[in-house]
Amino acid sequence: MKNQVRTLRTQRSLAQGQLAEAMGVSRQTINSIENERYTPSLPLAIALARYFGVTVEEMFDDQGS
Amino acid sequence: MIKDRSQAICRSRWFVPAFCLALGVVILAASWLGGHPGEGLAELALMAGFGLFILLAGRSETIRGLRGDGRDERFAQIDLRATAVAGLVVITAVIVSWLVEIARGHSGSPYDWLGAIGGLAYAAAVVLFRWRG
Numbered sequence: 001m002k003n004q005v006r007t008l009r010t011q012r013s014l015a016q017g018q019l020a021e022a023m024g025v026s027r028q029t030i031n032s033i034e035n036e037r038y039t040p041s042l043p044l045a046i047a048l049a050r051y052f053g054v055t056v057e058e059m060f061d062d063q064g065s
Numbered sequence: 066m067i068k069d070r071s072q073a074i075c076r077s078r079w080f081v082p083a084f085c086l087a088l089g090v091v092i093l094a095a096s097w098l099g100g101h102p103g104e105g106l107a108e109l110a111l112m113a114g115f116g117l118f119i120l121l122a123g124r125s126e127t128i129r130g131l132r133g134d135g136r137d138e139r140f141a142q143i144d145l146r147a148t149a150v151a152g153l154v155v156i157t158a159v160i161v162s163w164l165v166e167i168a169r170g171h172s173g174s175p176y177d178w179l180g181a182i183g184g185l186a187y188a189a190a191v192v193l194f195r196w197r198g
Binding site for chain 2: 038
């Protein structure tokens, strides 16, 4: 699923590992989300959106996948 | 997000190595009872060796996922898919073996029982998970 995770992460100068640690998942999971290979669960999607201060709809685009 | 104690135990790096060692001890006991303690000791050494390998192996995602301490929701999904594939392979092997045994004029045992257990377990799991929502 298309998403803004990489954009928002790099805007804040965060490494994938730092975001992964904050979310309680592996760095590879963050990488897979950014590369649209893995669609996160609803709790993780909400946690990511809250972390970046955006809505889930702003972060994930279900129309473009 | 570790939700309960059982999940925390399964995510410990010691769980799989300890399970391998415990299974090795059970195999040793069964082999001993069957009059083949030497084979049991060899199996125990094999299981302990595998457990040690898993415990001391590197920090790759695959190893950490197999070991348990690197599991997150994505790896849980990978584990679920891998389990489904393994189950499909096993049930296919059981059905093929059962058919071969029948074609040879045998009763089909124990493959008939194994197939029935697999089918019933699947149906029971579907009912349970549907009931739980």
